Amino acid sequence: MDSVQLKDVSKSYGEFVAVDALTFAVPAGGIYGLLGPNGAGKTSTIRMLMGITLPDRGEVALFGRPFDRRQLRRIGYLPEERGLYRRMKVLEHLVFLGELHGMSAAEAGKKGAAWCERLELADWTKKKVEELSKGMQQKVQFIAALLHEPEIVILDEPFYGLDPLNTTVLKDALLEFRRGGRTILFSTHRMDQVEKLCDAICLINHGRAVLEGDLKQIKARFGRNNVQIAYEGGGDGVALQDSPLVDKFNDYGNYVEVRLRAGADPQELLRLVAARNRISRFELMEPSLEEIFIETVGKSDA
């Protein structure tokens, strides 16, 4: 059963088409990444999933059944535009949001306190929201999304603006959440997060899905014709750009990344480089998601 399913969903704001006949399915259990450049329609899509806006056309299904507001209690949501009642105390705020999801005040209070303990907010539960830093407020909202133990969590840019430490804390919480067999859907424009976390993705651009499915399969489809080479001597002698073996060349400073022309033999490239430099690393690998992203989005824009 798919946890979330969109079929041919479209949404326009006036002349602007935000989502254009979008179809994708999020399998139950696992982490699903909704990927796309800024303004691709990620937030518009998520808002329709949450019933905040209604699609102009198409169907949204949750838990295998057509959208119904009552299903929302089984969903946790972290919106892109964060916001809390500034003058409310942290724990009271969590209790309030928990109650709105059908929890009793006592239960929400207990779980909220436990979460605050875990995310290092224990000293702040009696403080007003406005006294917290942005990062801490974001953690409070993160707790609010998970507090009622939803079966699906939908997070819009969950790590945006967080420092690496807090990112790790939240990531760990999400991974643990997935181990409980729950579904996580999150949107981002950061490829590295998707590579590390996601089981499946949907890449959207201009409101349309340009790439969808299991992340490993997608990568396999693009083939292992990428080579990362690190060598000593700055590479002044390597004229890889002009080599007939090379389709694309990227110098990242500490290493270079090369995409082989179709049919080219990586061993030949190794010999070519080794002839002139001391190689410290030569690795044949899948294309990075970033590359796939840039290429696919570039193609769909063209």
Place this chain on the structure above:
Amino acid sequence: MRNVWVVLKREYLERVRTRAFLLTTLLLPLFMGAVMILPSKLASMKSSAVRHVAVVASSPDFAARIQHQLDARSKQLGTRFLLEAQTDGSPAAIARLQQRVAAKELDGYLLVTDKELAAGKAVYAARSTSDFVESASLESAVSTAMTRQRLASRGLNNADIDSLFSRIDLDTITLAGGKQSRGNALVTLLASVTMMMMMYMTVILYGIAVMRAVLEEKTSRVVEVMLASVTPKEMMAGKILGVGAVGVTQIVIWWIMAALLFTAGLAGGGAAMSGLELGSLKLGYFLVFFLLGYFLYATLWAALGAMVNSEQEAQQMQFIVMLPLILSTVVMILVIRQPNSPLAVWMSFVPFCTPLIMYLRIVVQQPPFWQIALSIALTVATTYALVALCSRIYRVGILMYGKRPTLPEILKWIKYA
């Protein structure tokens, strides 16, 4: 329904616990009480002001009569006049008086020789003539003194003259619903104005609180989290009901405070307070019309809060919403004087004015029951229609950031499914 309750509860508790609530609850009645009691207190305060005035009269007897009249009034006036009489009205004498005024030996002089009186006038020359109450007292003292003098010259004795001058106090009694309540016009006026202004202030206070709350949710983006579990309608309903409940709480506290004030006999300005007693019969209506006005205006203000992006933007448009309320206070005195005039009756049927004007009519003079019922029904119906309209604006508006919507855009919002 549970969601509405949770939103309502939060709104209520968060507000009742603030210092602002405590302060308005305590200070507004104090302020109102001060407005009602202070003038009578101030009037009864003995003023230490003394005016030295020379009186130029043809007979010292006449000057004494004027002094007598002024003494009788000095308590009410707060100013004591010390007169010194002289009969010499020659230009040289007048010039001397002017010098003494200039030298601050005198505050002024009064010229009331027979010549002046025959021409029907008197002259008061003084350093400061801006106190119109003082000059009015002088004028009336002089006329009374003159009348008494003329009556005396026709052979009437002082007792006869006193009986001629005895005053009649008009005792006004309001007949309503078979009951009669004693009150004088001034007290009714004060009580009516007070009650109406309380209504005006509470409706605006709580209506604007709703707008601020909506605006805060919008600018702080709390609305995004809320909408994950609550519909815009539930949110708006919970908010309006929650803030309204705070208003009702405050009014009930005021009732209790007023009741305590009466039983403790702390009512300082006795006469003024007996007017409130008249108002106490109308306190039930106060709650009814507060709720009518509050729901009507809070609905409008909620939509306004959803439409704009900042307090400044809101202020520009608030005026339009407040206009009927302001208009109602403008015609207030007219309605108090003639509660059954066509203007008063028709305005009390306009739902946007009903809460103030109909309530005012009830305070001043019980209107026919069918009129009260009709005005309530009209207001409820209007509010119902406004809720349908405004909840549509609200639903779209709370998620719209950026520039203020134009009228055509708002019309489009209303049409959105």
